[in-house]
Amino acid sequence: MKDKILYYVVGSQHLYGEETLKQVAEHAQEMARFLDSQEDNPVTIKYFDTVKTPQEVTDMCQKVNFDPQCVGIIAWMHTFSPAKMWINGLKILNKPMLHLNTQYNEKIPYDSIDMDFMNLNQSAHGDREFGHIVTRLRIRRKVVAGYYKDPNVLKQIFAFARAAAAAEKSKTLKVARFGDNMREVAVTEGDKVEAQTKLGWSINGYGLGDLVEYIDKVSQKEIDELIETYKEKYAFQKDMDLEAVKTQAKYQIALERFLQDGCFNAFTTTFENLHGLKQLPGLACQVLMEQGYGFGAEGDWKTAALTHLIKYMATGLEGGSSFMEDYTYHLEKGKQAILGAHMLEVCPTIAEGKPSLEVHPLGIGGKEPPARLVFEGKTGDAMLITLVDMGDRFRMIVNKARIIKSQAMPKLPVARVLWQPLPDMTTSAQAWILAGGAHHSVLTTQLELEHIQDFARIMDIELIVIDQNTEINRFENELMISDLVWKSKN
Numbered sequence: 001m002k003d004k005i006l007y008y009v010v011g012s013q014h015l016y017g018e019e020t021l022k023q024v025a026e027h028a029q030e031m032a033r034f035l036d037s038q039e040d041n042p043v044t045i046k047y048f049d050t051v052k053t054p055q056e057v058t059d060m061c062q063k064v065n066f067d068p069q070c071v072g073i074i075a076w077m078h079t080f081s082p083a084k085m086w087i088n089g090l091k092i093l094n095k096p097m098l099h100l101n102t103q104y105n106e107k108i109p110y111d112s113i114d115m116d117f118m119n120l121n122q123s124a125h126g127d128r129e130f131g132h133i134v135t136r137l138r139i140r141r142k143v144v145a146g147y148y149k150d151p152n153v154l155k156q157i158f159a160f161a162r163a164a165a166a167a168e169k170s171k172t173l174k175v176a177r178f179g180d181n182m183r184e185v186a187v188t189e190g191d192k193v194e195a196q197t198k199l200g201w202s203i204n205g206y207g208l209g210d211l212v213e214y215i216d217k218v219s220q221k222e223i224d225e226l227i228e229t230y231k232e233k234y235a236f237q238k239d240m241d242l243e244a245v246k247t248q249a250k251y252q253i254a255l256e257r258f259l260q261d262g263c264f265n266a267f268t269t270t271f272e273n274l275h276g277l278k279q280l281p282g283l284a285c286q287v288l289m290e291q292g293y294g295f296g297a298e299g300d301w302k303t304a305a306l307t308h309l310i311k312y313m314a315t316g317l318e319g320g321s322s323f324m325e326d327y328t329y330h331l332e333k334g335k336q337a338i339l340g341a342h343m344l345e346v347c348p349t350i351a352e353g354k355p356s357l358e359v360h361p362l363g364i365g366g367k368e369p370p371a372r373l374v375f376e377g378k379t380g381d382a383m384l385i386t387l388v389d390m391g392d393r394f395r396m397i398v399n400k401a402r403i404i405k406s407q408a409m410p411k412l413p414v415a416r417v418l419w420q421p422l423p424d425m426t427t428s429a430q431a432w433i434l435a436g437g438a439h440h441s442v443l444t445t446q447l448e449l450e451h452i453q454d455f456a457r458i459m460d461i462e463l464i465v466i467d468q469n470t471e472i473n474r475f476e477n478e479l480m481i482s483d484l485v486w487k488s489k490n
């Protein structure tokens with residue numbers, strides 16, 4: 001993500017004279033360098049300029065708009081910058097904005113403060129003037145307030161940086177679909193034209209034959225080499241049918257080549273359309289997800305794209321992110337939990353310990369027993385994120401959760417995760433269902449709610465949050481109000 005740039009833009013005016021403006025620029029450069037040098041900063045943060053006239057504001061907005069490396073701007077008014085100067089520029093700005101209401105000096109220097117100091121350190125009112133015009137123009141942005149070295153301020157800035165980089169990534173995201181949607185399923189459907197218009201996603205279908213051509217070209221040597229890397233990363237089941245593993249290795253190589261040739265970031269499969277394949281791709285999908293590709297089963301291109309974006313947004317963070325499905329409940333009072341899994345395709349980045357590579361028959365699909373990685377999810381805080389098509393817009397739904405240790409399940413040969421959703425299982429399930437949430441989602445242990453809130457704001461899509469504060473009656477009202485708001489917006 002370091003190739004992505006956030007520009008630090010400072011507003012001022014000529015009233016102050018050369019000497020003060022020089023100081024403003026120096027302070028801003030020092031602050032940008034400080035932000036950039038922080039270990040948790042995922043992108044590059046650079047001082048852009050101190051803009052002092054309407055023309056300079058407009059020029060700045062034009063430049064950042066057409067800078068392919070720029071994912072957004074951080075705006076700050078060290079001094080007072082009359083905000084009518086900003087109108088023309090802000091109207092054309094098409095990059096995400098974070099408004100940082102901060103100050104170069106942490107403290108008021110009580111003993112030495114004079115009018116010069118007051119005139120230089122004016123963000124207390126300069127940032128309010130700026131904020132007014134952004135609100136009046138109805139431009140959605142993130143506002144962060146506080147001393148710029150405060151860890152809590154930095155955390156908010158860096159969350160925005162990740163979301164802004166992912167928003168830029170979203171504009172060029174490509175999904176390859178092998179086979180269509182699972183027949184008769186509603187929630188995995190959606191408007192692909194609207195997805196491209198609103199989110200930038202290019203989603204196109206391919207015949208299984210297109211993939212089979214790639215599969216046929218994979219050499220035995222390539223397969224053998226890949227099996228060696230599996231041996232390093234995974235525990236091999238005793239007496240397993242190695243031919244089944246080789247088949248998945250072949251699929252992995254072919255899929256990866258296909259995705260690379262077409263610059264795809266994500267893909268979908270469906271067990272209803274596997275012509276020319278001997279197995280449902282299981283291990284192959286798991287390893288490709290581990291590498292960062294997005295994946296959606298049953299033709300679910302929304303979750304495939306979202307899985308890739310979440311993985312990208314979380315670049316370098318501890319934990320993992322995976323395609324997920326709510327599978328089975330544990331409804332015993334006091335211990336209520338959801339067991340999440342899929343037929344095969346769960347990403348090993350969320351695994352506790354070394355995944356076990358195994359071959360077992362599959363209940364549905366009528367194909368050969370596929371090789372897959374089997375593991376349990378690592379315990380800790382997590383979030384489930386889904387995107388549904390409401391017919392007139394996309395709605396993103398997030399549920400905070402806690403992954404817990406499960407009892408042994410010796411007869412369940414798939415990767416699985418047991419979690420307790422917040423605020424509690426039944427309220428979460430009520431809320432998720434009322435919101436129209438899918439049975440597919442992205443489970444992440446890497447990101448926090450703030451990342452998703454920033455991303456949804458930048459993409460200008462509806463966001464519904466289910467967390468420790470969710471109370472079902474209030475939630476139902478929130479849904480009704482949100483529905484009205486988003487209907488009127490579209």
Ligand code: MN
Pocket residue numbers: 297298325342440
């Ligand atoms: Mn599914």
